Every structure is written in C-alpha cells, then in structure tokens.
Amino acid sequence: MTDRLRVGVIGCGGMSRNHVAGYLNSGRYDVVALADLNDGAMREMDAQFDINTTHYDDGRRMLEEEQLDVVSIGTWHTGHAPWTIAAAAYQPKAILCEKPMADTIGHAEQMLVACKRNGVKLVIGHQRRFLPAYALAKDLIADGAIGDVQLILSFGGQGLPNYSSHQTDMYRYFLSDDECEWVMGNIERKTDQYERATRIEDCAVGVFQFASGPRALLLSDVTPIIYQGAQIFGSEGTINVDTNGLLLLNASTGGAWKEHKPDGKFFRVADEGDRFEWLEAGAAQADELADWIEGKVETHRGRGENAFKALEMIHAIYESARCHEKVIMPMRTRLNPLDIMVESGHLAPERPGAYDIRAFLLRGERMHADTENTKADNQET
Numbered sequence: 001m002t003d004r005l006r007v008g009v010i011g012c013g014g015m016s017r018n019h020v021a022g023y024l025n026s027g028r029y030d031v032v033a034l035a036d037l038n039d040g041a042m043r044e045m046d047a048q049f050d051i052n053t054t055h056y057d058d059g060r061r062m063l064e065e066e067q068l069d070v071v072s073i074g075t076w077h078t079g080h081a082p083w084t085i086a087a088a089a090y091q092p093k094a095i096l097c098e099k100p101m102a103d104t105i106g107h108a109e110q111m112l113v114a115c116k117r118n119g120v121k122l123v124i125g126h127q128r129r130f131l132p133a134y135a136l137a138k139d140l141i142a143d144g145a146i147g148d149v150q151l152i153l154s155f156g157g158q159g160l161p162n163y164s165s166h167q168t169d170m171y172r173y174f175l176s177d178d179e180c181e182w183v184m185g186n187i188e189r190k191t192d193q194y195e196r197a198t199r200i201e202d203c204a205v206g207v208f209q210f211a212s213g214p215r216a217l218l219l220s221d222v223t224p225i226i227y228q229g230a231q232i233f234g235s236e237g238t239i240n241v242d243t244n245g246l247l248l249l250n251a252s253t254g255g256a257w258k259e260h261k262p263d264g265k266f267f268r269v270a271d272e273g274d275r276f277e278w279l280e281a282g283a284a285q286a287d288e289l290a291d292w293i294e295g296k297v298e299t300h301r302g303r304g305e306n307a308f309k310a311l312e313m314i315h316a317i318y319e320s321a322r323c324h325e326k327v328i329m330p331m332r333t334r335l336n337p338l339d340i341m342v343e344s345g346h347l348a349p350e351r352p353g354a355y356d357i358r359a360f361l362l363r364g365e366r367m368h369a370d371t372e373n374t375k376a377d378n379q380e381t
C-alpha cells in the first residue's frame with residue numbers, strides 16, 4: 001500500500017477549499033499545513049474540514065519546515081508564478097496551482113521551467129476536465145458522433161483570463177488537445193478595471209482556429225449570456241454541454257435532443273445536485289494527481305503545459321488587438337499585451353479610477369491587491 005501524500009496549502013481562500021475538499025474526498029492525502037497572510041482564513045479552513053494543521057504566516061517558512069509531497073497554491077493570479085517557483089525549489093512531488101496559470105505567459109513559462117528543472121509535476125486547476133459531462137463530450141466528438149466539428153461557441157465574462165481561460169482549456173480538451181493555430185480578436189477597455197489584481201478589459205471577442213479544422217468563437221462580456229460550457233456544431237450533429245450534463249442531437253437520436261447526465265467516479269449527480277460539479281471535479285483532479293505521482297498514469301490531464309496553452313490563447317486575443325493582426329501561435333510576446341497597451345498610453349482608460357471586481361474577497365482593511373510577498377521575486381527587469 002502506498003503512503004498518503006502530505007499536502008501544504010499557500011493561500012487559504014475560496015478556491016483552495018476546493019483543493020482541500022478534493023484531497024480529502026479522494027482519500028489519498030493528509031492536509032498537514034496551511035500558509036496565509038490572514039489567520040482567520042486558516043482557522044476557517046480547519047473548521048470547515050475538521051482538520052488539524054500547522055499554520056504559517058509565511059509560505060516559504062512552511063516550505064522550509066514541512067516535508068511536503070504536494071503544495072497547493074490558491075493565491076490570486078499574480079501570486080501563482082512566484083509561489084510555484086518558490087515551491088518548486090523545495091522539490092515536492094507535485095504542485096497544484098490555481099488558474100489562470102499566471103499573469104503573463106512569460107511567467108507561466110518560468111513556472112514550467114522551474115518545475116522541470118526540479119523534477120516537480122505541475123498541475124493547474126482547470127478542474128472541469130474532470131467533469132463527466134465534459135469527458136463525455138470529448139469522447140462523443142472523438143467517436144465522430146457529430147461528424148467534423150465546425151464551430152465551438154461559448155460565452156464568458158468578468159474579464160478574459162479568469163473565467164475564459166477555462167473556456168480555452170475546454171476547447172482543447174473537447175478536441176483531444178488539438179493545437180490552436182491562430183487567434184484573432186478584439187477588446188474594448190474604457191474603464192480601469194481589474195479582476196483579482198489583474199488588469200481586464202470591459203468586453204472582448206475571440207476566434208480560434210485549430211489544427212484539425214475546427215474553429216471556436218468566444219463572446220466575453222458582450223452579451224448577458226455567461227456559462228461554463230459550449231454549443232458544439234458538427235457536420236452531422238450538435239452537442240450542448242454545460243457543467244452538469246449534455247444534450248446530443250444527431251441521426252442516432254432521431255433528430256431530437258437526448259439528455260445525458262453522467263455520474264462521476266466519486267459522486268452521483270442525483271445525490272449532490274448543484275454541489276456535484278464542485279465536489280466531483282476537485283476529487284477526480286486530486287485522484288489523478290495521486291495516480292500521476294505514484295506512476296499509475298503517464299500524465300495528468302491538467303498538466304501545466306495544457307494550462308500554458310489555455311492562457312496563451314487568452315493573451316493572443318489581447319495581442320491581436322494590440323498588433324491589429326491574426327496572431328499565429330505560438331505567441332512570441334511574453335508580457336501581457338493588455339498591460340503593454342494600457343501602460344504605453346495606446347489604450348488609456350476614458351473613465352479613470354482603478355477598481356477590482358473581486359475587491360469583495362479582501363479581508364480586513366485591505367482595499368487593494370492581496371498579493372503581499374508574492375510579486376517581489378517576479379518583477380520584469
């Protein structure tokens with residue numbers, strides 16, 4: 001029997017609770033240590049999961065003192081690269097870091113390099129790859145159930161990087177990790193809007209071309225529609241998929257919509273209702289990570305290389321707007337093209353006054369980015 005894996009968490013807010021739930025529900029981990037700038041966040045985590053952990057106000061001290069097998073990173077986006085690079089230096093077996101992978105693709109690339117150099121497995125939390133409905137959509141497409149995929153249509157909002165990096169990751173997952181060849185898009189940014197300390201646009205549109213032929217269209221903040229999932233139009237049928245299930249229409253369904261609500265490995269849709277997505281995806285993501293660490297599978301579907309491409313597709317929309325061109329992948333600009341446009345004065349906000357749409361997550365008296373001690377090591381030179 002294999003030993004249980006020792007986990008430490010850096011950043012103990014909302015999403016790292018999904019990591020902890022996943023570790024505990026998979027039954028293969030012990031969560032032993034927490035690090036956060038805020039005591040209350042760590043106490044709440046212990047209370048919610050009835051766990052007894054050692055608390056640190058400095059993540060690096062936790063990495064130094066605990067012999068961790070797995071490090072979870074649940075800080076805001078700008079903290080993902082510095083904390084992943086710091087954790088990799090301590091050579092845990094694996095790191096599970098939240099998405100979007102980083103604030104720039106240059107930083108995301110550094111995360112891949114640091115993990116490779118230290119022999120650390122890196123997973124980014126695009127956990128919807130583990131939803132049974134998403135896996136079914138992928139399998140139906142691979143089996144030719146809707147013929148050749150012509151268009152994947154999806155809707156996002158609240159800025160591209162946070163919400164829609166899930167959507168660009170989803171396109172590739174549905175297409176069996178096909179490569180994106182080019183991206184063309186545009187954005188509007190009249191206000192000085194941020195999302196978890198990352199600059200975002202007011203609205204955006206992106207078109208993506210994949211190597212095997214399909215295209216995807218992303219409409220973000222331009223319609224009132226916003227959901228995780230997609231309408232997938234093929235030459236011989238259509239799939240409508242969201243996080244809870246899918247509808248299939250093709251010749252075998254007699255031209256009528258056929259509903260599928262597949263259960264997961266750990267939870268049943270009928271038992272959990274609205275909680276199913278949260279519970280199942282987190283547990284299955286953790287379970288496959290343990291399998292990867294133990295050599296039972298060759299790779300993890302949420303591996304860093306996939307998340308890098310999802311982020312790159314998002315930043316390619318910004319790059320297309322910046323350069324007024326179709327962006328051929330891989331993208332060569334390592335900085336965030338939206339930051340370049342704004343900071344160069346090319347896209348100055350017409351209604352000044354910075355605000356963060358996630359400021360409500362901040363605790364205590366903070367009204368600004370909650371990324372203390374995370375950015376220093378990672379500034380551009």
Ligand SMILES: NC(=O)c1ccc[n+]([C@@H]2O[C@H](COP(=O)([O-])OP(=O)(O)OC[C@H]3O[C@@H](n4cnc5c(N)ncnc54)[C@H](O)[C@@H]3O)[C@@H](O)[C@H]2O)c1
Binds near residue numbers: 012015099374
């Ligand atoms: N995969 C998903 O579906 C999903 C859903 C929600 C959020 N997220 C991602 O999770 C990340 C966190 O979002 P959240 O909503 O949980 O935020 P949050 O504000 O609830 O939690 C962040 C935590 O990090 C702590 N923190 C900040 N700087 C720190 C530091 N230097 N050292 C230690 N702790 C520090 C904060 O005190 C806070 O407790 C974001 O990148 C977000 O995009 C992913």
